Amino acid sequence: MNQKDLINQIGQIRSLMEKSSKFMSISGLSGVLIGSYALIGAAVAYIMLYGFNSQFGYRDHYVNRESIPALLFIAFAVLIVSIGTGYYMAQQKAKKAGQSIWNPTSKALFQAMAIPLLTGGVLALILLYQQNVGMIASTLLIFYGLSLSAASSFSFRELRWLGVLDIVLGLLALCFPGYGIYFWAAGFGVLHIIYGLIVHQRYEK
Amino acid sequence: MSLDLSLYDKVLENRVRLQIMSILVANEHYDFNSLKELLDVTDGNLASNLKSLEKEGYITVEKSFVDRKPNTKYRRTEKGKKSFENHLAALENLIKQQYG
Numbered sequence: 001m002n003q004k005d006l007i008n009q010i011g012q013i014r015s016l017m018e019k020s021s022k023f024m025s026i027s028g029l030s031g032v033l034i035g036s037y038a039l040i041g042a043a044v045a046y047i048m049l050y051g052f053n054s055q056f057g058y059r060d061h062y063v064n065r066e067s068i069p070a071l072l073f074i075a076f077a078v079l080i081v082s083i084g085t086g087y088y089m090a091q092q093k094a095k096k097a098g099q100s101i102w103n104p105t106s107k108a109l110f111q112a113m114a115i116p117l118l119t120g121g122v123l124a125l126i127l128l129y130q131q132n133v134g135m136i137a138s139t140l141l142i143f144y145g146l147s148l149s150a151a152s153s154f155s156f157r158e159l160r161w162l163g164v165l166d167i168v169l170g171l172l173a174l175c176f177p178g179y180g181i182y183f184w185a186a187g188f189g190v191l192h193i194i195y196g197l198i199v200h201q202r203y204e205k
Numbered sequence: 206m207s208l209d210l211s212l213y214d215k216v217l218e219n220r221v222r223l224q225i226m227s228i229l230v231a232n233e234h235y236d237f238n239s240l241k242e243l244l245d246v247t248d249g250n251l252a253s254n255l256k257s258l259e260k261e262g263y264i265t266v267e268k269s270f271v272d273r274k275p276n277t278k279y280r281r282t283e284k285g286k287k288s289f290e291n292h293l294a295a296l297e298n299l300i301k302q303q304y305g
Contacts, residue, residue, distance in 0.1 A: 010293070010300075012224065016224055016227045016228055017230065103239050104236065
């Protein structure tokens, strides 16, 4: 066995250990698209709530009860289109790499995300039921951030930072009630776009 | 210069077996089909190498059914992990030796 073989072998072992334990098929560009959907959704919601002529300033009207169904509809529409886009682009990326999208690492990733996501989702429903609407935006940001941090051990390490920043934004949103929509636009929109560009730049070029 | 080969593991000299062990050391468990997909080997080749790793006591096998399809899970044993680490150390020593 010569030296080149040995170094080759060790390199192979390292890449296998990484490939077998991390799910790298999540597409960076899908992050950019998902962020854009969130921004569009936030803009639509904003116009619906405050119209075109509102000022960024003191809010004398918070979300009222009549607008809740429409807001929920926008949020779910953005969520479903985002999941669809993320799934489709991950599938394409996996196909290119000759892998399947449903493997032990993606299962581990979804399991890690499921607990914080389900907890946050149920908590949001409870808050909605109790008409504690002002806390929902921050709650969902915080729990989404937690699920990303949990997922980061099974995928790109950059996910951890996306998660931590979402948690910080969620906590800030709690401190500034009435401005939830800005924090949502920042957390689900701007951060996803920045994250997607970074991942695309680092791993997909 | 004498070469210490006490750590070198004949069982792991085989490339496929070494690759299987690297996956099982990095993950708690792995199933047959996922191993096959990652390693890009034939069923027969993978099965016979898994069998010999099992015989050495490096891995354990757990057979079950998921949706009526057979699902075989493999886990490393402590012995398997130790041997893998020793073998890596031996490879490292070999490289150092050739540089020195």
